[in-house]
Amino acid sequence: MMPVLSPNTQAILLLTAPLIAGRGTPSSDLLSPGEYKRLARHLREIQRQPADLVSPGSVEILRACQPVIDESRLLRLLARGFLLSQVIERWQARAIWVVSRADSEYPRRLKARLREDAPAILYGCGDIGLLETGGLAVVGSRRVNDDLIDYTMSIGKLAACAGRTIVSGGARGVDQAAMRGASESGGKVIGVLAENLEKTVMNREERNHLRDGNLVLVSAYDPSAGFNVGHAMQRNKLIYALADASLVVSSDLNKGGTWAGAVEQLDKLKFVPVFVRTIGDSSAGLDGLRKKGALPWPNPQDVDSFEAVLNVAMSTPTATPRAGFALFSNDVPSPADAKPTAPVLLDAAPIPEAESDPSAPVDVFFDAQPQATASEEPPVTPECLVLTGETKGSPQPDSTPAEMLFAAVRTAIQQLxxxxxxxxxxxxxxxxxxxxxxxxxxxxxxxxxxxxxxxxxxxxxxxxxxxx
Incomplete structure (x- = not known):
């Protein structure tokens, strides 16, 4: 069932969205994310909602917003009602839904982690509930060899067998390989797109997965928008914010969207642990991320060990130990090792509880809506393959990654x-x-x-x- 386009969402679209219909030129008056952030804050302060800007008594409200955004500019944007009706009809014909931060359906993970920087508008197609399932974000370069494509597809397959969602960016190369590996194994997939949402949802293969409820495609940008470097860069934080852990399969050094997104996650956002591939040929980019604090991927070989890695990531908050106190050992294996030991630190930030304030206006960055949960029944998936060619009956280490990691926690606390x-x-x-x-x-x-x-x-x- 598609979310209903609420009055608040319609108002936010008029203020911020290009409303691209055919080849028309979007308005140059659009509010930037920063400008809308200031306007939303001001509306909360005066106990108003975005929908009030198009209500019969909006004159005084628009005048009250003059110190933040020029009244005449707001009027020009809010007068685009006919254009909005055209694009809504176009989106509905393609099963594209739209939600805003003012809606209860808006992903709680994005509100909790990005707060005021959460996109004011999200466009999507597919089961919006999948956006609350977490999972493993898999990212990497567009240009990779066949071996890395096969490896990445195996990651997606293992996630599907474990009942975990794959989160990725939909770009060719690593992104599409991870998503395809999961989809072909009956797994759940979140595709966070920076461009061409409308074109992608019309693809026959994607339509089948969307119809089956195993895929949701989401974008913070107009469904008809083409490629934009800035959009591709900004999309990265959404991928990490929707996940429980992340894996960088390949990356250039000091350049490219994969590098920029991983570094932002390591240095600033710290939503989830960032792992890097540890088998096969290494690269200067992966080595650079290791030096910045990325973790060696433990290479789980079956569902249980994969689950252990994800469970520890979900239960351990983002943390950088204080100087002089090492929470985990820094003795980590070389990326060339076939079976690396446990990672140095799992630093995932748990989703904070939503703040509940019955008197708060609708467009708040935390809400009291319960977090959507995935179905408790595990999906029906085919037999899983191990990543290194071992059979299901191959012996596994006595200690799971989770136990090895907690052993380090145990030692650290005893020393403390x-x-x-x-x-x-x-x-x-x-x-x-x-x-x-x-x-x-x-x-x-x-x-x-x-x-x-x-x-x-x-x-x-x-x-x-x-x-x-």
């Missing part, structure tokens, strides 16, 4: 607790959230490694008593 510390103090020392520190500490108490004492209050390493 040379004196009683409260959970908030442990969280501050490790630079993680209080909830994550509590979860770790409680697990260690349950394991008998730590004990929680009252005087002085705090957690300490449990002492072995010879006589009790």
């Amino acid at each position: 607790l040379n004196a009683p510390m409260k959970d908030v103090e442990v969280a501050a020392a490790l630079d993680v959230s209080n909830s994550q520190a509590k979860a770790w500490l409680q697990r260690l108490v349950d394991e008998g490694v730590l004990e929680k004492q009252k005087k002085p209050a705090g957690y300490v390493v449990k002492q072995i008593r010879l006589f009790e």
Whole structure:
């Protein structure tokens, strides 16, 4: 079922969207993302919504917005109602839906992670609920050899077998290989496009997956918009924000969209852990990302080990340990190693709880809508193949990636607790959230490694008593 185009969304489209119908030229008066951000903030301050700008009593509201956006400019944009009706008809004929930040259907992950920088408008086709399923973002260069295409398709296939969604950008090369590997195995796929949404949804192969509910295509840009370097760069943050973990299969060094998106994620956004490929030929780009903090991909060989990597990524918040305290060992394998050990750090940021304020206007960046969940029944998928040619019966290491990673956490906390510390103090020392520190500490108490004492209050390493 397609989301209904709400009055607020219609108003936001009039203010910000080019409304490309045929070969018409979009208005040069359009509000930029920064300008709309200021206008939305101002509307909240005066307890108004975007739809109020086109209501019968809008004159006073438009005048009240004059300090932010010129009133005559707003009037010119809001007068494009006929053009809007034309493009809405065009979108509906192609099963393209539109949601805005003012709508409850808008992806909660984007609101929570991007906040005011979440796109004011999202266009899409397919099951919008897939945008809340998380999964593995797979990104890489457009020009790659057949071996990397096959490898990337295997990643997509393994994700499908594990019931995990693949998130990618829809570009040729690595992006399309990951999406195709998942789709051909009956998996779920999110394609975050920077161009030509309208053209893509009309492709016969995509239409089949869209109809079956296994694919959703989404874009922050007009469905008829062509390629734009800036759009391609901005699209990267949406890919990472919709995922639970990410894998860079290939990248140039210090140039290109893949490099820029990964570096932004590592240095600034820190929504999810960034892994880099560790088997096959390495590259200067992947080595450069490793130096910036990217993690070696553990190369899970079956569904269980793949699930372990994703589960740890989802449960561990973004964190850079404070100086002088190494949360995880820096002894990592060479990218040439066939079976690398556990990564240095899994630094995924959990989705924060939405703030609920019944009196808040509609266009807020957090809302009280419950997060959509994927079906609890696992999808029917074909038999999975391992990535390195091993059979399903091949022996696996005794320790899963999740257990190896928590072993590092266990050691780090034991070293830290040379004196009683409260959970908030442990969280501050490790630079993680209080909830994550509590979860770790409680697990260690349950394991008998730590004990929680009252005087002085705090957690300490449990002492072995010879006589009790």
